Amino acid sequence: MNRPVAVSLNHLSKTYPTPLTRLKQLLRRPIKPAVEALRDVSFDVHEGEIFGLIGRNGAGKTTLTKIVATLVQPTSGSVAVRGFDSVSDDEKVRAQVGLSTAEERSFYWRLTAEQNLMFFARLYGLSDDEARRRIIEILSRLELIELATRRFGELSTGNKQRLALARAMLAEPPVLLLDEPTRSLDPLAASSMRELISSLAGGNPPVSILLTSHNLAEVEELCERVAIISKGQIRALDTPQNLRTRHKQTERVQFDVRGLVKEQASKLFSALFNEFEVAEHSEALAISFTRESGDDALDRVFGMLHDNHAMVLSVETERATLLDVLESYETEKELER
Amino acid sequence: MIKAFLLLLRRMRAFVVRDFQLAVSYRMEFFMRVLSILIVVTTLYFISRIFEGFHDTRFEQWQNPLAAWLTGLAMLNYFMTGFSSLATAIRQEQMQGTLESVLLTPISVPTVIISSSAWDYVQATFYSFLYLFFGSIFFDVEYRGNFLLALLFLILTTLVLACLGILSASFAMVFKRGDPFGMLLGAGSALFSGVFFPTQLLDSGFGKVSRLLPPTYGLDGIRRVLIQGQGLNEVREPLTTLCIFLIVLLPFSLWVFGRAVRRAKREGSLIQY
Numbered sequence: 373m374n375r376p377v378a379v380s381l382n383h384l385s386k387t388y389p390t391p392l393t394r395l396k397q398l399l400r401r402p403i404k405p406a407v408e409a410l411r412d413v414s415f416d417v418h419e420g421e422i423f424g425l426i427g428r429n430g431a432g433k434t435t436l437t438k439i440v441a442t443l444v445q446p447t448s449g450s451v452a453v454r455g456f457d458s459v460s461d462d463e464k465v466r467a468q469v470g471l472s473t474a475e476e477r478s479f480y481w482r483l484t485a486e487q488n489l490m491f492f493a494r495l496y497g498l499s500d501d502e503a504r505r506r507i508i509e510i511l512s513r514l515e516l517i518e519l520a521t522r523r524f525g526e527l528s529t530g531n532k533q534r535l536a537l538a539r540a541m542l543a544e545p546p547v548l549l550l551d552e553p554t555r556s557l558d559p560l561a562a563s564s565m566r567e568l569i570s571s572l573a574g575g576n577p578p579v580s581i582l583l584t585s586h587n588l589a590e591v592e593e594l595c596e597r598v599a600i601i602s603k604g605q606i607r608a609l610d611t612p613q614n615l616r617t618r619h620k621q622t623e624r625v626q627f628d629v630r631g632l633v634k635e636q637a638s639k640l641f642s643a644l645f646n647e648f649e650v651a652e653h654s655e656a657l658a659i660s661f662t663r664e665s666g667d668d669a670l671d672r673v674f675g676m677l678h679d680n681h682a683m684v685l686s687v688e689t690e691r692a693t694l695l696d697v698l699e700s701y702e703t704e705k706e707l708e709r
Numbered sequence: 710m711i712k713a714f715l716l717l718l719r720r721m722r723a724f725v726v727r728d729f730q731l732a733v734s735y736r737m738e739f740f741m742r743v744l745s746i747l748i749v750v751t752t753l754y755f756i757s758r759i760f761e762g763f764h765d766t767r768f769e770q771w772q773n774p775l776a777a778w779l780t781g782l783a784m785l786n787y788f789m790t791g792f793s794s795l796a797t798a799i800r801q802e803q804m805q806g807t808l809e810s811v812l813l814t815p816i817s818v819p820t821v822i823i824s825s826s827a828w829d830y831v832q833a834t835f836y837s838f839l840y841l842f843f844g845s846i847f848f849d850v851e852y853r854g855n856f857l858l859a860l861l862f863l864i865l866t867t868l869v870l871a872c873l874g875i876l877s878a879s880f881a882m883v884f885k886r887g888d889p890f891g892m893l894l895g896a897g898s899a900l901f902s903g904v905f906f907p908t909q910l911l912d913s914g915f916g917k918v919s920r921l922l923p924p925t926y927g928l929d930g931i932r933r934v935l936i937q938g939q940g941l942n943e944v945r946e947p948l949t950t951l952c953i954f955l956i957v958l959l960p961f962s963l964w965v966f967g968r969a970v971r972r973a974k975r976e977g978s979l980i981q982y
Contacts, residue, residue, distance in 0.1 A: 388977055435977070441813055444977040467815035477806025480727065482734040487727075494723030495814035497716055539810070 378547050378580035379417040379440060384449035386410040386435055386604075409435040410604040412449070419546075420578030422569065424595030424612075426588060426698060432604040433584040437549050440582065441471045453547055467496075470540030473551040476532050481525035485516065485535055488524055489542060496543040503542075510538045513568070529556040534565070541572075548572065550583045554590060562590075569594055588694040598694065600701050607701040612694060617665050619700055620692035625670065626660040628685040629677060633657075640676055644669065656685055665691070720816055721824045728828030746836060750843040753778045768907045770932040776850045780932050781904035783840035784863065788924045790826075790833035791867035792894055795878040798825030818970045822878055830867075854938040859931050862944075865951045866927025870894075872958035873923075879962075879969035883978075898924045926950045 388407040390396075396403050410432045417423040425433050438444040440451050442462040451458040453465045479488050486507060493503035511517040514534045519527060527535065533556045540548055553569065554562035572579040585591050591598055592612045599609040608615060629637070634650055637657050641648045648661035663669040670687075677684060732739065757775035764772065771777045799822060802808035811821055844850035873894060898904065901915060902924040911919055919925050926947040933939040933947075941948075 386977075389975065438977070443809060443812060443974075445971075445974045447975075463815045463817060466813060469813075471810075471813050475806065475809075478810040480731060480805070480807060483727070483730055487730055491723055491727045492810070492814060494726075495720055495811065495816055497719070497815070499719075 375418040375420060377416045378419045378421070378454055379582060380452045381413055381415055381436075381440075382450045382452075384410055384413040384436070384439065384451060385447050386432075386439060386444065387447045408604055410439075410446075413601075413604070413606050414449075415599055415606065415609055417547075417580050417582055419580055420573050421597065422573045422581045422583055422595045424591040424598040425582065425584045425601060426586075426591055426598060426694065427601035428698075428702065431601045433601060434551070435604075436601070437471070437551060437582065437584060440465075440547075441469055441549055442466055467543070468545055469547045469549060470543065470545040471549040471551070472533075472537045472540035472553060474533055474536070474553075474555045476529070478536065479524045479532070479539075482523060484521050484523055485511070485527065486520040488535070489539060492539050493542050498543065506542060506544075507538075510541050514538050515564075530558060530561055533557060534561070537565070537568075546577065546579060548579050548581045550581060550585075552585050552587070553583065554585075554587060566590060566594060588698065592694050600698055602701055608697070615694065615697045616692045619697040621665055622662050623665055623689050623691035624660060624662050626658060626688045626690075627673065627677070628656050628658055628687075629682045630656045630685055631682040632677075632680065636680070640680065641673075644672060644676070717820060720820060721827050724824040725827050725831060729831075732828070732832070742836065743839065746839045747843055749782070750779065750840060750847070754844075754848045767909060770929075770936050771907055773850065773936070775844060775848060776852070776936050777932060778905065779840045779844040779850060780852075780935055781928060783837040784866070784928055784931055785898060785902075785904045785924070786840070787833045787837045787863060788866055788870050788898065788927060790829045791870035792874045792877065794826035794829035794833075795822050795871065795874040796881040797829070798822055799878055799881050801825075819966070826874075852935045854934040854936075855940065856935075858941060858944065859934045862927055862930040862934065862948070862951070865948070865955065866923055866930075869923040869927075869951055869954040869958060872955065872962040875962035875966050879966045882969045882973045894922070897922055901925065903928050923951060923954050926954075 386409045388409060390404050390406050393403055413432075413436065415423075425436065427433055435444060439446050439458060440453065442458050442465050445459055451465075453468045456464040456468065458465050480491070483491070489507045489510075490500075490503055493506060494500075498506065507520075508517065511520055514537065516531060516534055516538065519531060524532065524535070533553070537550070537553060540550075550569065554565050557565055569581060569583070573581055583591065583595060595612060597610060598612050598615060600607045600615070608618070610618065632640075634652055634657060637650050637659055641650065641659060641661065645661045648659060651658045661669070674684070754775055757773070757778070760774050763774075799808070802811060802821075802825060808821075811825075812818065816824075841850075841852065845852070897918065901908070901911065901919040902922050903919070904924075908916065908919045908925060908929075930944050930947040930951070933944050
């Protein structure tokens with residue numbers, strides 16, 4: 373990737389120490405072991421890239437996000453956001469980063485949406501005029517302008533979540549940290565949110581996005597690269613397609629065709645595949661087979677069906693999903709124990 | 710430098726505006742508070758009439774007990790704000806869940822804490838003024854002397870208490886609850902600093918406790934100025950004591966606070982409550 377690096381994580385580790393250990397030792401109280409949340413995590417997020425981070429609850433996603441946002445200090449290793457260190461230059465890092473979470477309690481419930489945004493805009497150092505212009509612009513973009521004067525507590529869960537994104541975008545940060553950005557949204561709102569996220573990354577100037585989500589289809593749709601995190605360690609990092617391919621080299625394909633009889637289809641397909649299934653249903657044939665990812669089987673099947681005057685009604689493929697990939701790494705981890 | 714200062718002021722204004730908007734959303738609370746101050750002042754007026762004609766040269770500040778109580782309560786209100794608002798600001802933001810989003814903005818933790826308590830000072834100034842104002846217009850309490858000198862005492866004592874407040878905030882950040890400074894100073898100031906009765910009445914043991922508390926000197930100074938009409942030369946002693954408190958406590962409290970912030974960030978407990 374030739375684009376400049378926006379966020380760089382270098383051998384990042386975080387162990388949460390047990391608070392007041394010495395006092396507990398003195399009082400002879402039981403001491404819980406320290407919690408290792410991240411171990412030796414390294415990766416870069418490039419300018420304009422949407423980078424996905426997936427993993428189970430407690431895998432370390434939130435700790436990682438909080439370290440990038442400077443809310444938590446790493447035990448070792450470092451994070452640089454556009455060249456600024458998250459510990460020694462924390463204020464400069466915060467000026468570069470916007471964080472949007474699904475946490476509803478992060479707003480003042482008795483203030484209106486606009487008053488909330490105005491408060492945060494002032495903290496970002498925007499003048500009142502600038503802040504007003506920006507708030508109107510963002511609320512319009514997120515289709516929230518009509519709710520500007522409503523108290524935050526009166527907004528629906530989905531609109532609260534959209535307001536969290538509005539807040540993250542206030543200072544036009546070059547880096548956005550999005551924690552489950554579509555969790556509480558209805559399907560249409562989720563779809564337009566995904567479009568917005570894509571447009572931000574592809575915009576001018578481009579925004580680099582670190583996205584954590586449990587919605588793997590969404591991660592697959594949006595992210596250029598995905599890291600799988602488990603027990604604080606990065607288990608795999610690649611494009612969604614490469615992760616899938618690495619996990620499973622084959623995919624199941626089903627053709628629905630008309631214009632062929634079952635025996636004829638069986639004869640034709642036996643010339644191409646050792647294993648396949650043919651079934652009759654509502655005046656059509658459902659023919660399914662397994663192919664290697666990237667081979668020329670589809671091309672040959674289309675050619676054969678065309679030569680035999682068959683009409684292709686539909687083609688469906690069943691390939692490994694990110695869920696399969698994630699599951700495989702979790703199983704691997706269980707086996708390691 | 711000037712730009713940074715203006716930015717700091719803008720951010721402080723943001724907190725004051727936010728807290729004003731929140732306060733306005735609870736209108737009833739405001740009216741009830743004003744009413745309760747009026748009731749307290751009226752009650753104290755009637756109690757003070759028991760002591761009518763009381764003259765004892767040992768208690769010169771207490772010739773008019775109502776004036777002594779009202780200055781005591783007004784200043785106690787202000788001093789307690791100076792002391793408790795910093796820790797309260799952190800606790801409140803932690804409990805509401807808004808601390809994380811505030812700390813995500815490019816603003817330092819000390820600025821967040823100081824700015825979060827700014828509205829408390831605005832409120833405390835208003836309510837403290839109400840004690841004196843109601844006493845003056847309804848019950849003919851007279852204040853004299855140099856108001857600027859009284860203001861100096863007020864600012865100085867508030868700063869000393871703010872240093873203790875910073876220690877309290879540091880404690881709240883690390884231990885979350887059970888702040889010992891709050892408990893000691895809250896109860897101690899009302900009992901030992903001469904808010905309700907002259908400190909001369911305390912025996913030698915409690916008298917020593919009284920002399921350890923900064924509000925004792927603040928209140929004494931303000932009463933000497935406002936009630937007895939004394940000038941700078943006569944109030945030099947409490948003024949010097951307050952300055953010594955400030956010189957010792959300010960660097961110490963800032964050092965402790967810096968350590969508490971670092972510890973909370975290391976433990977990841979800054980936003981926990």
